[in-house]
Amino acid sequence: MARSARAQEEIRRFLDIGAVQVAELDLDGDEAVLRPGPGSPPVTHGEVFVLVRRGGRPVGTLLGQVPEGADPRAVLVERARVECGPAVFGEPGEPPFTSVVVATRERAGQLARALDSLLAQNHPRFEIVVVDNAPVTDETRELIERKYAERVRYVCEPVPGLAGAHNTGLDAVRGEVVAFTDDDVVADPRWLTELSAPFAADAGLGCCTGLILPARLTTPAQVLLESHGGFAKGFTPRTYDPARPPGDEPLFPFTAGRFGSGANMAFRTAVLRSVGGFDPATGAGTAARGGDDLYGFVRVLAQGHRLRYTPYALVWHHHRETWRDLETQAYGYGAGLTAYLTAVLVNRPALLPAFLAKLPRGLAHARTLTAVRETDAADGTGPGPGTPGDHDVRTHPWPRRLSRLQRRGMVYGPVGYLRARYALRAAVREHTAQRAQTAPGTQTAHGAQTSQGTSQGAR
Numbered sequence: 001m002a003r004s005a006r007a008q009e010e011i012r013r014f015l016d017i018g019a020v021q022v023a024e025l026d027l028d029g030d031e032a033v034l035r036p037g038p039g040s041p042p043v044t045h046g047e048v049f050v051l052v053r054r055g056g057r058p059v060g061t062l063l064g065q066v067p068e069g070a071d072p073r074a075v076l077v078e079r080a081r082v083e084c085g086p087a088v089f090g091e092p093g094e095p096p097f098t099s100v101v102v103a104t105r106e107r108a109g110q111l112a113r114a115l116d117s118l119l120a121q122n123h124p125r126f127e128i129v130v131v132d133n134a135p136v137t138d139e140t141r142e143l144i145e146r147k148y149a150e151r152v153r154y155v156c157e158p159v160p161g162l163a164g165a166h167n168t169g170l171d172a173v174r175g176e177v178v179a180f181t182d183d184d185v186v187a188d189p190r191w192l193t194e195l196s197a198p199f200a201a202d203a204g205l206g207c208c209t210g211l212i213l214p215a216r217l218t219t220p221a222q223v224l225l226e227s228h229g230g231f232a233k234g235f236t237p238r239t240y241d242p243a244r245p246p247g248d249e250p251l252f253p254f255t256a257g258r259f260g261s262g263a264n265m266a267f268r269t270a271v272l273r274s275v276g277g278f279d280p281a282t283g284a285g286t287a288a289r290g291g292d293d294l295y296g297f298v299r300v301l302a303q304g305h306r307l308r309y310t311p312y313a314l315v316w317h318h319h320r321e322t323w324r325d326l327e328t329q330a331y332g333y334g335a336g337l338t339a340y341l342t343a344v345l346v347n348r349p350a351l352l353p354a355f356l357a358k359l360p361r362g363l364a365h366a367r368t369l370t371a372v373r374e375t376d377a378a379d380g381t382g383p384g385p386g387t388p389g390d391h392d393v394r395t396h397p398w399p400r401r402l403s404r405l406q407r408r409g410m411v412y413g414p415v416g417y418l419r420a421r422y423a424l425r426a427a428v429r430e431h432t433a434q435r436a437q438t439a440p441g442t443q444t445a446h447g448a449q450t451s452q453g454t455s456q457g458a459r
Contacts (some may be wrong), residue, residue, distance in 0.1 A: 010399040014323065017220035017396055020063075023072075024051040025080055032080075034073040038117075038186040038215050038316050043072040049217055049226070050076055052084045056190060057312045058211055060084040060235050092197035092312070095123055096176040098266070100192065101169030103131045103162055104183040105285070108143045110318070111183040115148055118181075123192040128152045129172050133165040133285065159427045161420070162262075162283035163292035170269070170277050179266035180293075181315060186215055188314040195266045195313035202239075206271040206305025207297060209233070209260025210313030221326045222319040227396045230319070231261045235311045242301050251358050253301040254341065262293030264315050267300065275299040279343040281420035282336070288343075288413065288420040290336020295343050302348060330402040334409025339417040346417075 021044070022037030036042055037051075045068040052060045064079050066072045100118055104111045111130070118128055130152055132140045144154040157168040166180060177196045181187065191210065198208050212231035217223050240259060245252045276299075283292030301307055320329060345352055 007401065010397075010401065013397065014220050014224065014399065017223050018047070019219070020217040020223055020226075021046060021048040022214060022217055023048050023076070024053060025073075025076055026053040026056065027077070027080060027084070028053075028055060032073070032077045034076060039113075040216065043076075045070065045072070048072065048076065049214070050080065051213055051314075052080045054084070054087045055089070057087070057089060057194075058213075058235060058314055059087045059311075061213070061232075089312075092194050093201055095193050095196040096200050097174075098123060098126045098177040098179055098192060098196040099169075099173035099175030099269070100126060100128045100179045100181065101131060101166060101173065102128065102181060102183055103133050103157075103165035103169065104140055105133045105135065106137060106139065107183050108139045111140065112143060112147065114181070114183050114185055114187070115152060117185075117187040117189075118192075119148075119151055120189055121187065121192045122189050123196065126192055126196075127173070127175060129169050130154050131165040131169045131172075132156045133162070134158055134160040158431055159280075159424065161280055161285040161424065163278035163286070163295075164280035164283075164424070165285075166283075166292065167277040167280060170272060173269060176269060177266050178269045178272065180262060182263040182317070184318040185212075185263055185315040186318075188316070191264075191313050191315055194310055195264070198308050198310060199266075199268055202306065202308070204306050205239075205308055206268050206300040206303065207259075207307040208266045208313070209297075209307070209309050210264040210315065211235075211311040212261055212264050212315055212317050215316035215318045217319075219321045221322055224396050224398075225319055225326065225329075228398055231263065231317060233258065233260060233309055233311075237311060238309045240301065240307045240309075242304055242306070253298050254344075254355060254358060256294035256297040256340070257337070259297045259307055260293070260309055263317055264313065265293060265296070267296065268305070271300055271303065271305055272296065275303055276347070279340075279347060281417055281424050282339055282343050284332070286420035287416040287423060288335065288339035289332040289409065289416055291338075291340030291343065291413070291417075292336075294336070294340040298340070298344050299348065302344075302351060326402060327405055330405040331409040331412075334406035334411075335413040335416050336409075338410045338413025339420075340413075342414040342417045 022040050023043045024035055024037060026033045034043060045066045048064045048066055050062050050064055051058055052062065060083065062079060062083055064076050066075050102114060115128065128151065130144055132154065135156065141154055144152050153172065155168055155172050157165045170178060177199050179192060179195055195208055195210050199205050214222060214226045214230060217226060240246060242253065249255055249258065278292045279295050282288045282295050284290060297307060320326065345355060
């Protein structure tokens with residue numbers, strides 16, 4: 001098939017993707033409870049993406065079809081009881097005092113939704129810090145002052161970049177554990193307790209990550225992304241220990257994307273500070289496009305600390321909505337992957353021999369990562385249907401254009417990282433000069449604290 005014809009066919013397939021309802025189903029007791037996902041309408045007939053819970057905790061997902069005129073709860077409960085068996089798990093334990101950092105930029109509406117969910121956490125003792133990154137208006141500060149002043153601290157970071165904003169939050173927090181999430185999530189009420197409790201149970205734990213599921217699946221872009229796994233890492237808890245590298249991860253610890261994502265991660269505060277926080281030349285808002293979370297994971301593991309993934313710490317994420325968003329995301333993922341690897345080797349040269357030894361397998365992994373992924377169809381075109389917990393039921397083919405963009409991003413990543421370092425140094429110099437012209441003790445134009453953490457400056 002000619003490239004133009006193939007592209008047109010991909011566009012047609014993309015536009016044909018229909019919306020999917022999002023719901024959650026708790027199988028506890030005799031009366032299972034079905035409710036819509038956060039912000040979704042009541043479940044009706046049609047295709048439904050269902051999170052299945054037992055004891056309030058996530059145990060799997062399924063994609064169900066409710067016939068017209070049928071009772072959605074009865075249909076989905078019958079399916080879930082067959083596919084999601086009983087689960088046994090202990091209580092999470094007493095979590096330590098935890099700080100939550102939310103970096104944001106000119107998205108006050110989304111931020112308010114996220115903060116409302118964070119303030120509803122069942123965690124016994126926590127604080128919330130909002131970092132306003134390179135704001136152009138007072139909208140975020142005014143929101144905090146008007147609605148959340150007594151419960152949320154506001155900090156301003158004038159230098160653009162997600163990693164730099166996270167470092168500013170890291171400087172400001174007081175908790176033993178610091179958790180990070182995004183302004184486009186809705187946190188499950190148990191999220192913070194489940195994410196922070198593992199630190200009390202394991203003194204050697206440096207990082208914990210959690211489950212990310214889609215809040216809505218209303219556009220073709222959202223459905224396509226989730227069809228190929230989204231941000232979820234499955235429903236099996238797992239601990240990664242650098243003293244005992246996992247046998248099924250030959251690239252460990254450089255396959256950091258397996259460990260989790262930045263919208264749902266926590267660190268022991270002292271550990272993250274000891275490695276210098278995140279590299280501010282990585283992440284969204286910089287030329288590197290991403291990779292700040294992956295950088296943090298690898299630095300903590302390389303320091304000898306363990307990392308745990310727990311599916312019980314859940315946030316619902318509002319995926320990007322358009323084809324253009326997917327293009328940007330695919331390129332950014334590729335760029336962030338190689339940018340973070342560059343950052344790790346620049347800041348921790350001692351890891352270079354181990355990286356070079358694993359490079360051949362790494363290149364093979366990269367080819368697999370960016371390959372065109374077919375559907376899991378019954379006609380034999382794919383590897384077979386997924387099961388609850390796999391979270392990779394490929395009901396739609398992955399477009400070749402997105403694979404190409406991801407590969408191009410991977411080629412660009414090291415260049416982007418070097419550009420970001422140069423731009424960061426220039427921005428810090430400019431900001432320092434501006435502050436030098438301001439009398440000591442005065443505030444910024446936004447009347448808020450500013451910081452570019454002493455341990456997280458340009459490296």
